[in-house]
Amino acid sequence: MPGPPWWYGKFQNAGHRVTLPRQIILGILSRTSKHLSAEEIYLSVHRTYPAVGLTTIYRTLQLLVHLGIVFKFDFGDGRSRYELTASQKQKHHHHLICRRCGRVIDYTDFIEEEREVFNKVEKILSQKYNFKINNHQVHFYGLCDKCQ
Amino acid sequence: MPGPPWWYGKFQNAGHRVTLPRQIILGILSRTSKHLSAEEIYLSVHRTYPAVGLTTIYRTLQLLVHLGIVFKFDFGDGRSRYELTASQKQKHHHHLICRRCGRVIDYTDFIEEEREVFNKVEKILSQKYNFKINNHQVHFYGLCDKCQ
DNA sequence: GTCGATGCAAAAAATTTGCAAGTAA
DNA sequence: TTACTTGCAAATTTTTTGCATCGAC
Numbered sequence: 001m002p003g004p005p006w007w008y009g010k011f012q013n014a015g016h017r018v019t020l021p022r023q024i025i026l027g028i029l030s031r032t033s034k035h036l037s038a039e040e041i042y043l044s045v046h047r048t049y050p051a052v053g054l055t056t057i058y059r060t061l062q063l064l065v066h067l068g069i070v071f072k073f074d075f076g077d078g079r080s081r082y083e084l085t086a087s088q089k090q091k092h093h094h095h096l097i098c099r100r101c102g103r104v105i106d107y108t109d110f111i112e113e114e115r116e117v118f119n120k121v122e123k124i125l126s127q128k129y130n131f132k133i134n135n136h137q138v139h140f141y142g143l144c145d146k147c148q
Numbered sequence: 149m150p151g152p153p154w155w156y157g158k159f160q161n162a163g164h165r166v167t168l169p170r171q172i173i174l175g176i177l178s179r180t181s182k183h184l185s186a187e188e189i190y191l192s193v194h195r196t197y198p199a200v201g202l203t204t205i206y207r208t209l210q211l212l213v214h215l216g217i218v219f220k221f222d223f224g225d226g227r228s229r230y231e232l233t234a235s236q237k238q239k240h241h242h243h244l245i246c247r248r249c250g251r252v253i254d255y256t257d258f259i260e261e262e263r264e265v266f267n268k269v270e271k272i273l274s275q276k277y278n279f280k281i282n283n284h285q286v287h288f289y290g291l292c293d294k295c296q
Numbered sequence: 297g298t299c300g301a302t303g304c305a306a307a308a309a310a311t312t313t314g315c316a317a318g319t320a321a
Numbered sequence: 322t323t324a325c326t327t328g329c330a331a332a333t334t335t336t337t338t339g340c341a342t343c344g345a346c
Contacts, residue, residue: 015325059312109269165300
């Protein structure tokens, strides 16, 4: 029995409406493992729902970032990239970024080991800076095999 | 005795020239602890060297990112932010980002386990993906005290 | 002297905004 | 019904490019 999606409550709590465009966009994000740009999401939505405009994509993504539902990244190719912070299908992962060609590798190695440390660090930081921390991201920068 | 600056070799190796604008920009970056935007750097340079144009700022920053000398970040306010990857004065630090107001707190309170994990992960990832890793960054996302 | 680097103006992209019309709650 | 959302078009903002000149090596 598929109850309401996991993000439903976040919309409710913040007083935001669950509209069709928003559901579609979240659907796309939850079905991909890529780092999509606003335009790529727009094109993907557009195939099935041509009525949805690019503006709505931008506004929705802004909202989702705001609610902590998606991450917004800049991998250096001039456009922002978006991905869900969590989902059933999507494992928590971090990034390995080539600073020369911009290639991005998702890695999930050691996430478990990291988790323990991050929980601890998160706790310390939360108290010290009075921050309510929800997520974290690790980026390693370097040169990929082809660019060395 | 102040020999050539630490980044000198990186320029040489890559066949890039050490010009006045580049030295000025690096000087500004090494003297601040802020996350400056291209325009802020431009304004800062412009005070003392009005001849340097905004285009040069962008081109120089692009080069510095390319060489691994500066980090380029998107903290969500619509413009890219830059900071040195390392320097004598600048301690390695990570970021705590408020997803509501965009406030960014630098923290340097690393715990020993944190360091250990990163060294370990870096080593393994380097081998597994054949990446030459130079740097890493950790971002914690959440709500700051004022935005909770 | 060479060839990379720079400045200016113009162009290109990406993202945001105004406003009337649509629609979830 | 009420106010949040949306689409479209226009505007804004950031970043990039073309080209003649300049300057580091």
